[in-house]
Amino acid sequence: MVWKLDDFAVINAYDRQRFRDLKGTEDEKIQQSNQTIMMEYNFTLYLNSIFPALIPKVYLFKDPYPFEDKRFRYVKDFCTMVKNDEGLFDKLIKVSDILLDKGWVYLDIKPENISEQNGQLSIMDTDYKSLYKVPEDMIPDFRKWVYMIVLIYSYNNLTIIDPKTLIEFIKKKGIHTKMLRELRPKFSIEPWKEISKEIIEYGNNLFRDAKKEDYIQLNYIMDPYTFFEAYGATHNKTCYERLAELMELAYPTKAEAPAETDEAKEQKVKPKMEIPKAVPPPTSSKPAPIMAGAQPKPASSKIREAKPPPKPQAKKVIPNPIAEAKTLPNDETVSYKQEDDVVPTVDTLFSRMSSRFGLTQKNKPGDKRTTQKGLRRRRKERMVS
Numbered sequence: 001m002v003w004k005l006d007d008f009a010v011i012n013a014y015d016r017q018r019f020r021d022l023k024g025t026e027d028e029k030i031q032q033s034n035q036t037i038m039m040e041y042n043f044t045l046y047l048n049s050i051f052p053a054l055i056p057k058v059y060l061f062k063d064p065y066p067f068e069d070k071r072f073r074y075v076k077d078f079c080t081m082v083k084n085d086e087g088l089f090d091k092l093i094k095v096s097d098i099l100l101d102k103g104w105v106y107l108d109i110k111p112e113n114i115s116e117q118n119g120q121l122s123i124m125d126t127d128y129k130s131l132y133k134v135p136e137d138m139i140p141d142f143r144k145w146v147y148m149i150v151l152i153y154s155y156n157n158l159t160i161i162d163p164k165t166l167i168e169f170i171k172k173k174g175i176h177t178k179m180l181r182e183l184r185p186k187f188s189i190e191p192w193k194e195i196s197k198e199i200i201e202y203g204n205n206l207f208r209d210a211k212k213e214d215y216i217q218l219n220y221i222m223d224p225y226t227f228f229e230a231y232g233a234t235h236n237k238t239c240y241e242r243l244a245e246l247m248e249l250a251y252p253t254k255a256e257a258p259a260e261t262d263e264a265k266e267q268k269v270k271p272k273m274e275i276p277k278a279v280p281p282p283t284s285s286k287p288a289p290i291m292a293g294a295q296p297k298p299a300s301s302k303i304r305e306a307k308p309p310p311k312p313q314a315k316k317v318i319p320n321p322i323a324e325a326k327t328l329p330n331d332e333t334v335s336y337k338q339e340d341d342v343v344p345t346v347d348t349l350f351s352r353m354s355s356r357f358g359l360t361q362k363n364k365p366g367d368k369r370t371t372q373k374g375l376r377r378r379r380k381e382r383m384v385s
Contacts, residue, residue, distance in 0.1 A: 008059070008075040012037050018071065027070075034072040041074045042215040044126040046207070054098060056115075056122050079115035079122050089154050089161045093169070095121050096146045099131075105142045106131045107227045110153055129222050135202050138195070141186065144179055145224035151175070152232040152239060155246050163249060170250040177247050180240070184225065192223045 003013035012018045018033040041058055048055040056077040067073065082091060092109055099106050106123065113125040123131075134142055151170065154161050169175075187195065200218045207216045232239025 002078075004078060005075060007078050009078045010073055010075050011040075011058070013073060030070050034070075037072050037074070039216065040126060040128065042212070043128045044076070046210070046212055046216060047126055047131075050102070050104075051098070053120055054095070054122055055126065056117060056124075076124075077117060079117040079124060082111055082114045082116055082121070084111060084158075084160060086161060086165070088158060089150070089165055089169070091121055092150045092154070093147070095123065096150060100139060100143050100146065102133075103136060103139055104131065104133050105146060105224075107146065107149060107222060107224050109146065109150055110231070111158070128216070128218060129220060130227070132199060132203055132218065132221050133206060134199050138199070141183060142224065144175070144183060145187075145228065147173060147175060148180065148243070149224065149227050149231060151246065152228060152243055156231065156234045156242060166246065167250045170247070175247075176251070177240075177244055180228075180243060187223055187225050196221050196223065 003010040012033070018037065019029045022029040022032050024032070041060075044055060044058045048057055056079055058074055058076045060074050061067075082088065088111060092111070092114065095114055096106060096109055108125060108127065108130040113123060115122050115124045147169075151166060155163075155166060185191070199221060203218045203221075204213065207213050207218075229239045232242050234242065237245075
């Protein structure tokens with residue numbers, strides 16, 4: 001579902017997208033989602049500097065902000081949905097390998113999140129909880145996870161793909177159910193606490209080295225098994241059972257299957273395991289800058305979307321946008337003007353909105369009483385006029 005604005009796509013334009021899994025009043029959900037989306041904007045801008053051909057550029061709206069519903073929005077270069085054809089599996093693997101070769105892991109890899117721009121593959125969804133960089137020694141295990149996620153998703157949802165394509169890939173990479181039996185214990189609840197802690201620290205050190213720690217801060221990441229289980233369980237069967245079916249197609253006899261390692265034999269697990277339950281960290285007391293926006297009419301999606309795994313709410317911080325590469329001028333036509341060396345901060349973003357809500361620098365957005373008072377005053381002014 002995309003709100004298209006000329007040659008750009010407005011990101012998280014709809015409440016059903018931005019409020020998913022959030023609780024509280026509408027104002028509280030707006031504030032929480034604004035903080036999350038600001039972080040996503042900063043993270044996408046950072047990723048684009050590393051993968052310029054894979055990550056579309058993102059831009060902010062110029063002041064005065066053209067919407068009036070307090071919702072922070074940004075735009076991204078518009079991309080077309082990836083074609084749902086027989087080559088789709090290879091495209092998903094190609095995107096995964098491009099990232100993995102540089103140490104980045106993308107767990108939510110599926111057609112809905114992949115697009116094409118100027119004949120090149122690109123990633124539409126840049127959620128920092130499912131797209132992150134891991135230490136070099138972890139790359140082999142995460143590569144196996146990503147391959148299994150793409151395989152099980154394709155087997156369950158992409159009927160246009162010839163099973164022979166999946167079987168050929170399985171044999172080429174030596175994938176088998178033993179791989180899951182080896183990985184699952186390593187990534188169960190207790191081990192994952194330490195693994196995720198190490199990855200988060202590693203990622204934040206990267207942002208610190210790049211002098212982006214004021215804009216991007218990891219607090220929570222999702223584990224690979226959550227995605228494998230969410231996309232693998234279907235047709236009243238568990239993800240283990242569906243993977244076993246696929247392996248039987250690839251290896252009809254035991255003689256053809258790769259030999260099981262001693263480690264796999266010792267770490268065999270039952271089909272049903274306890275799935276890690278994410279507990280959202282407490283939200284920050286610091287306020288987010290209040291933005292504004294109008295609700296566009298939703299557009300329909302052409303590709304059937306599989307039910308995604310739940311995305312737990314991360315600890316809220318107030319990141320500042322890193323740069324404002326293109327902006328919207330204040331006129332009736334939507335056009336973009338290049339502006340260099342513009343680095344707005346939370347304070348400058350607040351000052352842009354302060355005149356709209358009758359707020360002072362002393363009482364920033366987040367003071368509910370002051371904010372609501374400003375909103376009521378504006379409503380009365382509109383009624384009088």
